[in-house]
Amino acid sequence: MEPPRDQGLDQSGAPPLPIPEAISNGVHAAQLIQKQTRRLGRLQPEVLADTDPEPLHQLRVSLRRLRTALVQFQPALTLPDGISERRIARVARRTGLCRDLDVLRERLETRLLPSLPDREAKALRPAMKQLTRDRRRAFEGLADSLRSHRYLKLLERLHRWQDRPRFTSLGTLPLEPWLGEWRAQAVTGLFLEPGWFSDDPGDPALHGLRKRIKGVRYGLENLEPYLDPALSRWLTDLRQAQDILGDLHDLQVLAEVLEDVLGSCPSQSFPQLSHWIKRQQSEGWQHWLELGGRLSQDSNRWSLQALLAGQHTKKPAGEAGEEMMND
CATH class of the missing domain: 1.20.120 (Four Helix Bundle (Hemerythrin (Met), subunit A))
Incomplete structure (x- = not known):
């Protein structure tokens, strides 16, 4: 669950302060894109190691948030042809399949199997083995995508754009x-x-x-x-x-x-x-x-x-x- 957030005015009752006028629509969007792009690079080695399901979950979330930022602030951004929400979606779908199988296995192993009679628990072993095989195949496809020239080129283009971001007229406005x-x-x-x-x-x-x-x-x-x-x-x-x-x-x-x-x-x-x-x-x-x-x-x-x-x-x-x- 996400941590609790500020629920109202501070104890003094003062209203929120205005934001700095210097920040533009484009700069704000570029900061969001940069944050998620950096996270993708940091998470990739942990995901490929596949020793813990959490980095995969975090990678999936970062891909989604990156897609959201690109679509949401598209009117403010001038992006090269090689950067698009659809290209990111291809990799996101791979992470989704692996993550869904992780969730199913976790639900079975920790919440369902311990509560079942021995007969039913033993009869579920073929299902668990099938999920393991499916997950292995799904991860192989994901690993190929994360190592692919297309995906690495996408990250390179994102980093290059962040070095010299370009904005539309709307993007230059406060x-x-x-x-x-x-x-x-x-x-x-x-x-x-x-x-x-x-x-x-x-x-x-x-x-x-x-x-x-x-x-x-x-x-x-x-x-x-x-x-x-x-x-x-x-x-x-x-x-x-x-x-x-x-x-x-x-x-x-x-x-x-x-x-x-x-x-x-x-x-x-x-x-x-x-x-x-x-x-x-x-x-x-x-x-x-x-x-x-x-x-x-x-x-x-x-x-x-x-x-x-x-x-x-x-x-x-x-x-x-x-x-x-x-x-």
């Missing part, structure tokens, strides 16, 4: 007068996603909503040093919504994988396993109905719109250090 546009762009269409209106925990629209929520989070967090502290509560709620929807998706994938590997109906051959999955799905669905219903209420939607449209800004405390990136 950031502060344009914060309203950047905030609105990050959230636009969020509550029009079909997933908000779904009544089926297996609806693919929920997975689409989760990805949209994640994009909104990343977009707002790219502006977070200059956001009203009240928005931190929204970021916390969006992270919780993302986690709940992610758990529902993982459980659905787990059920499908087990049914495919075991070649039988889990509810008949694995009653305890089936009961565990259904219980987790039911609990997760109830949590989503409560949180999703609250977030999409008229009053809350209007409150967010007002917050985005007419808030103070604050001065950043300084250059962010190397911290753990939240998914």
Whole structure:
């Protein structure tokens, strides 16, 4: 979980300080891009060593955040043809497959297998072996991508652009007068996603909503040093919504994988396993109905719109250090 954030004004009650007028839209975007590009370089050796799943997770998050920054601030940037969101997406998909298999294995090994009867636990061994084989193949593909000329050339172009960044006319303008546009762009269409209106925990629209929520989070967090502290509560709620929807998706994938590997109906051959999955799905669905219903209420939607449209800004405390990136 992400660390707690500032929940309001400081103890003196003073409003947030204005941001420095010197920083431009382009410079702010370039700082975000530079931060993630540097992280990609630092994480690559640890990912290729494959001794701990966490560096892979962090690499995946950095790729996503880099993609978000490039798309979000594209109107302010002049990038060479070799740098694009689509090129980064190719590698991100490789990391996604490996990470999803890591999550499935972790869920099985630490949360599911210890609670099952011996008979069902032993019968799941073929599924665990299949997941291990699938993960090995997925990692081989990922390692090839990370070592590929195409990916290394992309990183080289990013570093070269950062040495002499080029901006559009919008990119040269001060950031502060344009914060309203950047905030609105990050959230636009969020509550029009079909997933908000779904009544089926297996609806693919929920997975689409989760990805949209994640994009909104990343977009707002790219502006977070200059956001009203009240928005931190929204970021916390969006992270919780993302986690709940992610758990529902993982459980659905787990059920499908087990049914495919075991070649039988889990509810008949694995009653305890089936009961565990259904219980987790039911609990997760109830949590989503409560949180999703609250977030999409008229009053809350209007409150967010007002917050985005007419808030103070604050001065950043300084250059962010190397911290753990939240998914």
